[in-house]
Amino acid sequence: MHRYRTHNCHEPRAEHVGQTVRLSGWIHRRRDHGQLVFLDLRDHFGITQCVVDIEDETFKAVEKVRVESVVTITGRVVRRDDETINPRLPTGEVELRIDSFEVQSSAEVLPLQVNAEEDAGEETRLRYRFLDLRRERLHNNIVLRSNVISSIRRRMVERGFTEFQTPILTASSPEGARDFLVPSRLHPGKFYALPQAPQQFKQLVMMSGFDRYFQIAPCFRDEDSRADRSPGEFYQLDLEMSFVEQEDVFTEIEPVLSGVFEEFTDWEVPHPFPRIPFAEAMLKYGSDKPDLRNPLEICDVSDVFEGSDFGIFAKTVASGGVVRAVPGPKCGSRAICDRLNSWAQGEGAPGMGYIILGDGGGRGPIASRISDEALATLKQRTGMDDGDAIFFAAGKEGEAARLAGQARIKLGNDLDICEKGIYRFCWIVDFPMYELDEATGKIEFSHNPFSMPQGGLEALETMDPLDILAYQYDIVCNGVELSSGAIRNHLPEVMLKAFEIAGYGADEVEARFSGMLNAFRYGAPPHGGFAPGIDRIVMLIADEPNIREVILFPMNQRAEDLMMGAPSEVRPDQLRELSIRPAPAPKPAEK
Secondary structure (H helix, E strand, O other), X not given: OOOOOOOOOOOOOHHHOOOEEEEEEEEEEXXXXXXXXXXXXXXXXXXXXXXXXXXXXXXXXXXXXXXXXXXXXXXXXXXXXXXXXXXXXXXXXXXXXXXXXXXXXXXXXXXXXXOOOOOOOHHHHHHOHHHHOOOHHHHHHHHHHHHHHHHHHHHHHHOOOEEOOOOOOEOOOOOOOEOOEEEOOOOOOOEEEOOOOOHHHHHHHHHOOOOXXXXXXXXXXXXXXEOOEOOEEEEEEEEEEEOOOHHHHHHHHHHHHHHHHXXXXXXXXXXXXXXXXXXXXXXXXXXXXXXXXXXXOOEEOHHHHOOOOOHHHHHHHHOOXXXXXXXXXXXXXXXXXXXXXXXXXXXXXXXXEEEEEEOOEEEOOOHHHOOHHHHXXXXXXXXXXXXXXXXXXXXXXXXXXXXXXXXXXXXXXXXOOOOOOEOOEEEEEOOEOEEEOOOOOOEEEOOOOOEOEOOHXXXXXXXXXXXXXXXXXXXXXXXXXXXXXXXXXXXXXXXXXXXXXXXXXXXXXXXXXXXXXXXXOOOOOOEEEEOOEHHHHHHHHOOOOOHHHHOOOOOOOOOOEOOOOEOOOOOHHHHHHOOOOOOOOOOOOOO
């Protein structure tokens, strides 16, 4: 008989009754009934109930062992009495009568409960992550993550993609977040950067003549934590394809994503996914990450208030602002409207105007200052009628869109009108190539700087930069952005001009992206790709609100690994070896 186990804790069944088996695992629960002690023994695979009688020589050892101690139990499989069968366990028809009992490792008093889902607090959970991971829900999430990655790999290979690994130590690149820098011992004063994404390398793979590349790529960004973003590092399905247009990328990846979601859930994944231009998404949903399970759609009503007697909105439109209307089905009461107005003020807005519809007309300050024709137009555009309400967000276009989008989400949740039991994917396309930094007045890249502008070099040379669109796209699921991607800029003259508009001189571009520019000059195929986040995919499939629940060893919100004590100070001799001298701590500001 094997020293530790002949079966795992998921295996004992009725057909094993009478057999002697050996199991090893953690003591999940212990129940002392005086003459009998019951143990639930847990391993990676499941749980088996074990029992010992007070007359047995192992009774005293079993009676005093703590939960989460690791033990090996040898005993005979017996059938449970009918009234004690546990239908919730695959092993629930049987139990193990303990003949021998060996403690492999004793557990101290636990800082958190493994056999219960009580919240021990984030700090305790992360400091003792190895205990937290023994919990069933979290344990299953991590197994799910592994299975999802295996499924993605299989599907990508089946579609003709080849997996490569790109470098981890590389040069700094303007990907939109802060780099993690690694000092070079051999080159004092110089630094490597951990890749924010394998962007340049995967394009260079296409320059190298490989047709379809992918990898489950680690990415490193020194940015703040959010519920759907882990600080420090994350993983993405990175892919690139040669000789493709935008629709070719969509056609190849939609079956992979929809297949993975359908494999690991019972939920339907309708496809093909809708293609929504960025401008339309910002108008209809107030966001470039729309949750399409919400049936509410925002509409622009600026023209209705242009020159109207409702002075606040009329002045907003006259000064270049907009007015957006959010439908409020069954919200036709003063109490509901006042609550939404108070909510908007809590979000930092002046408030939300509203019209309450009833008896064929409208009530409220706005309704009393617009014509019957204007009210009829508002009802027609929003689809609202008696018993409903219409809410308004006014201001600069971006501010109005943001408030209207947040109100749309709140109303959808409050009214419980969002679809359930379904994944709604969409592609957001036609992103602006550039945007204006209002603080500095400078033109900046709005998305990926390596994207091909629609219209190519001619557009860059002849159009207002803020009117240029790019072959850039995001994929969104249930309001969560899974990925950004693009058809790449593969022509040196177009790339140099694109960066020039954003304020980068040719010498700087040549210095920072010499590897890729040189490759472009020796024959570059048209190519494109994208990179959906593995962590976010698993988070959606597991129906977890926080991304840390699907990551094996995540950092906390301050980018600290409490379990391993990182980041940590290093010895002075290590710094000297790297030619680094610690900078003095900044002095506190004078009051």
